[in-house]
Amino acid sequence: MTRRPRLGEIGLNTGKKARLHRILHTYGLGNGTALFLPYDQGLEHGPRDFFANPAASDPAYIVKLAVEGGFNGVALQIGLAEKFFWDYAGEVPLILKLNGKTDIPSDARPLSPLHATVADAVRLGADAVGYTMYVGSPAQEEDFAQFRVVREEAHRLGMPLIVWAYPRGEAVETKGGKDSFYAVDYAARTASEVGADVVKVNFPQPDKRSGVPGGYAAEFTPQQAVDAVVRSANRTLVLISGGEKADDQAMLEKAREAMEAGTTGLIFGRNVWQRDHDDSLRLVSRLKEILAKYPND
Numbered sequence: 001m002t003r004r005p006r007l008g009e010i011g012l013n014t015g016k017k018a019r020l021h022r023i024l025h026t027y028g029l030g031n032g033t034a035l036f037l038p039y040d041q042g043l044e045h046g047p048r049d050f051f052a053n054p055a056a057s058d059p060a061y062i063v064k065l066a067v068e069g070g071f072n073g074v075a076l077q078i079g080l081a082e083k084f085f086w087d088y089a090g091e092v093p094l095i096l097k098l099n100g101k102t103d104i105p106s107d108a109r110p111l112s113p114l115h116a117t118v119a120d121a122v123r124l125g126a127d128a129v130g131y132t133m134y135v136g137s138p139a140q141e142e143d144f145a146q147f148r149v150v151r152e153e154a155h156r157l158g159m160p161l162i163v164w165a166y167p168r169g170e171a172v173e174t175k176g177g178k179d180s181f182y183a184v185d186y187a188a189r190t191a192s193e194v195g196a197d198v199v200k201v202n203f204p205q206p207d208k209r210s211g212v213p214g215g216y217a218a219e220f221t222p223q224q225a226v227d228a229v230v231r232s233a234n235r236t237l238v239l240i241s242g243g244e245k246a247d248d249q250a251m252l253e254k255a256r257e258a259m260e261a262g263t264t265g266l267i268f269g270r271n272v273w274q275r276d277h278d279d280s281l282r283l284v285s286r287l288k289e290i291l292a293k294y295p296n297d
Ligand SMILES: O=C(CO)COP(=O)(O)O
Pocket: 038, 039, 040, 041, 200, 241, 242, 243, 244, 267, 268, 269, 270, 271
């Protein structure tokens, strides 16, 4: 296992350190791990994600679930944060997603435009901001320029910056696919190089190409692949996302492998809220049993 970086050694300014400390050590299990509830799928995928559990289309239901489940944070876009976080402010950390897009246009030139600022996050009492970066997109240059402005503002205001690092674009598809180990590993490295405090990646899948260089060997076990991703992220903390709803056993195994490999935590949305309320909380307790085994100071 790659040793997960400690908060005290990742070069944060005071505001960033205080906020990340609150997220990791005051909320959730308080043991330095994190379980986040993301809720930007209504923008990113549209209403179809709520068909499995219509109650989840109500943001108030989700923010309450984040409090009841003892999450380390709930990730919302500005519109929902302004209307629904107020009732629970202080009870669960807010991660304000600053950019986002729909999946209606073709994915030829993925770029996620900004809808909010770090100053909005401060006003709303957020403990972190989230930025989606499409690594490898033909619009990467614009993305990097947009990100630089956010990074500077986050630094100035002492706000931890979490990058949702998504490999995207035609070039990525010819190099193993967006969820391949090559692409996820590169995205984690990119996020750390450009200044993310925390990076969120999908669980890496085996590379579909044959004859890839040794470092991307297809014989890696899933856990070895995540281990390499954590190493690539170096002093940027790594979160693994849940993805589409899958079998519980498979999800729990994914969570265990990720934590065993040295990730700091999990960001599971659809797998948590695309089921009824009590079932969501049951899965959350099982995920927390896993996190409890990997404390971090
Ligand atoms: O971070 C995420 C979306 O913003 C991950 O969500 P899912 O777990 O639903 O894939």
